[in-house]
Amino acid sequence: MAQQLAIIVLVDVGSALEANTLQGNTFLFDNMKLHGSEGQGTGDLVTAIHGAYWRDGSQATEQVLNWLPYSLGSIAPTVPRGYEADRARQSDSQALAELDAITAKPDAAGSDPAAELKQIRKAVGTRVKTTRRTKGRLSGQKILDVTGQVVTDPTKDAYSYPGPVITDIYGQAVDEKIMYPAEYGSPDLVTDGWYWSATVDSSRPGTYAYTMRIQLHKLVQKGSETLWEPVNMTCESKLKVTTEPKVNGFTGAGLGLLPIRSTDRGGSMYAQGPGPHDTTA
Structure with a gap:
């Protein structure tokens, strides 16, 4: 069964729009820190991908990635949709x-x-x-600040930016068919009904870069009208794929017979593995 891995893309939208770049204004996290991921909380995240293979060298376990973009200093994405x-x-x-x-x-x-x-x-x-x-x-919403209060004059008062939106994922890891990204529909209203996910071929060790195209929204005044204007920027990250042979989670040895001690005779007997609790090294 595929392992699920979440990658948080946290963007300081206001600073990114002011500097016209995501460099230094994007902070990436994943849930593989204890398994080898590097650069947590920076824009240089290297996500650890632990693959596994069977004795014949074929792929045993693939990885599924899910990207979740959020805005720093905006209204929390967990508030009700309306x-x-x-x-x-x-x-x-x-x-x-x-x-x-x-x-x-x-x-x-x-x-x-x-x-x-x-x-x-x-x-x-x-x-x-x-x-x-x-x-x-x-569409047609009023401008709010981070506390949920309406903003009268956005040229003078601080306001909350809409969350960043990932519009594409491409680059080396995609070109070399290490991962296969796509946008999926979801009932999760926090992601506005859409999210990006990818399956990773974890049988090919190495470090591979990929690029995310992220859309931000800048508040502009055109005549008497106030508009959210889309601004597209890019952010790069990396995957580090390692592979290990699939082993028995109880013994740490290769797959095969699982030793079980008999309680009535004091001896040992063997049951056929791998069983439901096998894992990777």
Whole structure:
């Protein structure tokens, strides 16, 4: 059965857009640190791939990789899928309530309509225009900060960026057919219904580079409209494939008969291996 391996791609989106590069603004992690992965938490991750082969030299175990991109300093991806829409409706309701309060109260000395309208605009926030290239989760949503509050003036106030999106995986490891990446549909709403996965041929030891094309979104002002503009960048990582012979998980020896001690005669007897608990060295 294939082993599952997760690779976290954590991007400082704001810094990457400002520097126009993912270099120094991407941090990679996987769950193979104790098995030989190098460069955890940096942009130079080398993911350890432990393959195995049978006695005849054929491949015994393949590896499955899953890439999960996240944004550093943005709204947590674990909030409910409709969180942005809920916050937008709440801000609209608040603005309408404040507007009703202004129209309901009688004219009074000392009131400042301009200040009151400014407060209403603050409650309304800024809504991003929907375009053909920003459909889906970015469509028509209001701009929020990392605490979930609507942002009135994105040119002055800090705001949360949409999460990075992997749009392609290519390079040496793909060209040499070490791994076979593809994008898959998923019911996992955290990944917005899509994720990248790959099967790795773990029978060919060596270090192989691959490149991820990652799409970020930059907030731009065009006339009176605010838009999320896609920006494509690339990030490189590596796989280090090692292979070991498949062995018995109980004895550490090759596959074959598994010694079992008899409790009634005190002797030993042998059962045919490999059995359900075999593993790789």
